[in-house]
Amino acid sequence: TPPLLPSPTYLTAHRSSSYLIHLSGLFTFFSFIDWTLPTLSLGIWAGILLALAIAEWSLSLGLHTTNRSSGDRRNGRAIAFWTQNLPNRLDSAYPPALWRQSCWTFSFILAALSFGLFGLNNLLLSSAETSFGQHGLSPQEWGMLWLMVPLFLTWMGSRTQAPHRQSVIWFSVWALVLVQVLTLPLSTLRLVGLGWATGLMVLHTRTLRRLAAAAIAVGFGLGFVVTLLAEELPGLPQLSARDWLLVGAILLTILWVWRSVLLRCSTALTQLYARAMDGWAIALCLLQLLCLTLDSLGVYWQLLYASALAIGSVGLTLGAIAYRSWQRPTNWAIYGFGWGLEVLTIEVLGFTGRSVTALAIANLALGLAAQLVGDRWSRRSNNRQILSSWHVMPLIYGALGATLRWGMVEDWTGLSTLGLSLIAIGVGRRKESFKPLIYLALIGLFASGCEILLYQVAGLSVGDQRVAIAALSTSFVYVYRILTPWLIPFLRLSADELKTAAHLHWAIGSGFLIAATQYSVSAYDLLAVGTGIFLVRYAIAQGRIQGNSRAADGWVYAGVLEAVGIAVYGLTLLPDEQLAQILPWRGAIATLIACILHLLPWQEWGWRSQPWQRSAYVLPLAALLFSNASIQPLSLVIAAGGYLLFAQTQHQIRLTYLSLLLGEWAIALWLTDIQQTFDLLYPSLVGLFLLYIAQVDPDLKRPDAHHPRHLLRTLGSGIICLFALLFHHQTGILPGIISLVAIFAGLSLRVRAFLYVGTITFLVNAFYQLVILIFDYPLLKWIVGLMVGIAFIWLAANFETRRSQLGTLLRNWFTDLQRWE
Structure with a gap:
């Protein structure tokens, strides 16, 4: 009868015992060797451990006869990897299975210990020789013995059945990797270790059929070739x-x-x-x-x-x-x-x-070439998705070129910026998502132009340099606007985006032109005027093209304002004699231009007329006020006539206020020129201006505006009468006449303000004159007193007889007064 099979619990309990017995035997063996040969070196101990490891592997193998399947044509012996066999197989005895498994485990432990001792021996005894070294092997060369581990494992793998063969082969592979640690430091063993490893890995790769095995085999082969070339072998130079x-x-x-x-x-x-x-x-x-x-x-x-x-x-x-x-x-x-x-x-x-300049230019050339090759590749692939590296590499080259020229200002640096911009344009136009590169490239184009231009005008004044930049920016404006039909398909930008770019360059050009006027401009004064004319033309043209009315009006205002600035700058270029003849007539000239702007049919030409009319309103007044030069009175009269024309054509009565002010200014200036002064003239002009406003202003004609209208009339007439009293109180004739005029004007026009102011002025003037007469002529005061007394007696006598009539008259008069303005 067959022996009874052991239970798994029994196997688990006795496996630890077998390991302990095995370990005790090994320690006993090591103690015996150390007792008999106490002076053994580390290399010999490593060799002993290696021999024991190989012996353990040998013991773990056993002859096991397996019957092949019916498809196998031959029967025979095969070495089974018993450590992997299940212990309950009918044809395996239990105690040998435990010992085989123990031998397999301790063989790896012994091999690892021998590897460590060989390595330690290499470190400690690098220059010494043992008795074995005297027979041809140095202590370090003993590490070559560890090649037996992968060799023996390879042999075991070749004799192992297929399910477990790959595991053994992989152990051999890692052993080949480890053995290089012992052989590579030694010049005499490098080639041997790498050669053996290469050959064995070729065999292992055929068995394993794994990419890692093939990679290790190729790596060992490369290492062998490199080591062979590095060694000072006969016939090979260093x-x-x-x-x-x-x-x-x-x-x-x-x-x-x-x-x-x-x-x-x-x-x-x-x-x-x-x-x-x-x-x-x-x-x-x-x-x-x-x-x-x-x-x-x-x-x-x-x-x-x-x-x-x-x-x-x-x-x-x-x-x-x-x-x-x-x-x-x-x-x-x-x-x-x-x-x-x-x-x-x-x-x-x-x-x-080794010129930095040459390297920077070469990088830009490489970037342009890479960009062109990428474009050709894109066309060749029918604009399908191309590799991202074709986008990145040109930019990297361009960035390197720009970095290398950083801080340099020479005649070619502007061209380098131009090259980088062209690279960015070439890459940016490939995809919609790359459009920011186009924007940066447009900035780079302008920057390159500025670099080239500034290098050429470096010897000129600051004003001339700024005029040059303004002219360059203006040229960019017209390039964007004129070449829009061609730039849209080339840059892959919309018309609005190109228009925005042109607007930005217009702003830059205008800013630099304004900044240039703060400095002396000697060489490019005519260029400044021409640049300004083109900037004005562009702004005014945009006022017609814009669909948004507010934006269009803004462009017209900007164009007119810039035109005024250019005109003023152009006047400064004239000789002093001509300028002195023109400036006094600047009001008339501005009025003539304003009338032309006001009367032209802007609406028919595509512009809104409102900004032009408003500009015409401001232009004459600005020409008169923003200059400290002398003014001809006739120029003021012409300006006043211009505002009368504006008021008549636009039905804007308030524009006549400016006409009245300018007319009064002309009168005052004329009197000053002829050296005739009237103290009452200037207050009278102010008072008359206020009275005119109270009389003609549309808002003051409303019924609910009687209070401000009454206030203005009182203020205007009061200013005239008050200053008449102040300036001509000695005789009292002129204040009396003016007060009587005010009284009669109030009575005839039925305006209470005139009546009140005239009456008060007359009484104050009469009282003042009476006081003067009394102090200057004492006899006259008795005559005046007598006449006043007789007048009061007469009034008292008549009042008693005509009380009812006087009461009725006063009531009617007060009632009628309430209906006055």
Whole structure:
């Protein structure tokens, strides 16, 4: 009968016991060796541990006869990986299974301990020799013995059944990686370790069929080649730093060429190797570009000499990148190619003097070339989605060029800004989302023009320089407006966006032109006038084109205001003799221009007439007030006539106020010119002006406006009468006449204000004159007193007889007075 199968609980309980017994045996063995041979070195102990690990692996293997399936044509022996077998198999004995599992576990522990001792031995005994070293092996070379671990694991993997073979092979792979730590520091063992690793990884890749295995195999192969070239072998010269740059480019090219060859094969293994080589080539390409960049920086900073070998390395690297990505380019490939082009440019310029100027210009040229290639690529792909790197690379080149020329002002710096702007335009017009680049490019175009222009006029005055910038900005205004039909499809901007750009340049040009007038302008005075005329024309034209009435009116006001400024500036250019003859007549000239503006048929021509009329109203008055030069009285009369014309045509009675003021001003100025002065003239002019307003103002004619109308009449007539009393109180004749005129005017016009003011003025004047007569002529006071007494007696006598008649008369008079104005 077959033996009873152990239970899982029994197995779990006895597994720990087997591990403890196994560990005790190993410690006993180590103690025996240390007791018998106490002076053993670390290298020998590492060798003992390695031998024990291999022995443990050997014990973990057992011969196990398995019957193949019916599809298998042969029967035989196969080594089963017993540690993976279930302990309850009918054909496996329980105690051997536990010991095999224990041996498998402790074999890895012993191998790890031996690896650690070999490494420690390399660190501590790098220059010493043991007795074994005297027989041909140094202490450090003992680490080569650890190659037995991956070799033995490889043999085990070849003898293991398929389900568990890959696990053993992967252990061998990691052992190959670890053993390089022991062999790479030793010049005599590097090639051996890398060679064994490369060969074994080729075998492992065939078994594993995994990309990681293929990548490790290719990596070991590259390491072997690099180590072979680095070793001072017979027939191979020692490579310099720049020789290694060429080696890297050659290896990179070989990897990508070999990849393309492998891709033509359809087997899975070749495809894995192709992918692995591509990954290593990409990593090597990145490292190669970094090293080439450092070399180019050394050349640029004059730390290294320019070398044709470095240029060849860069060229070969660029060729490899182009070969790899020609059929199916990627963003990273284009970035790498652009990076290489920059390095190549620096290396080539190293032969021409390492000029910052040349490098900046070269970068701008590269940016323009990259932008043109991107446009061609876009057309070739029928405007389908192109790689983002075609957008980014031209901008990077342009930004580098602009950065390199930062702080430099020379004859070519403006062209560099122009190049960057053209690059931004070329990229920005590709997509709607790139439109901000177009805006920045338009700013850059203007900035480049300013740079070029300012370099040419650097020797002129500040005023001339600002006039030049204003003229440049004005030219941009008309370029945008005239070339709009062609700029819309080229820049991919709308008409409104181009119009906004033109408006901004108009504002810039106007600002610089105004600023230029604050300084002396000697060379470009006529250019300033011409620029102003074009700016005025543009503003007035926009007043016609604009659909928004408020915006259109604003443009007309701006144009008229700027035209006035240009006219004033133009007058300053005239000789002093001519200017002295023109300025006194500025009111008449302005009135003539205002009348023309007022009478022209603006509505028929497409403008609103209101802004032109308002400008005409302000123009004569502004010409008269904003100047301290002398004025001809006739010029004031003409201006007054102009405002009368405006009032008549527009039915605006209030415009006659200005006519009256200007007429009074002309009278006063004429009297001053003929040296005739009248003290009462100026107050009378003010009073008459107030009386005129009270009489003709439309708002004061309303029934509910009798209080302000009465106030103005009282104030106007009061000013005249009051100043008549003040200036001519000695004789009292003129105040008396004026007061009587006011009284009769009040009675005839039925205006209470005139009557009150005239009566009060007459009484005050009479009382003042009476007081003077009394003090100057004492006898006269008795005569006056007698006459006044007789008058009062007569009044009293008549009052008693005609009381009813006088009462009726006074009541009727007061009633009638209430109906007066």
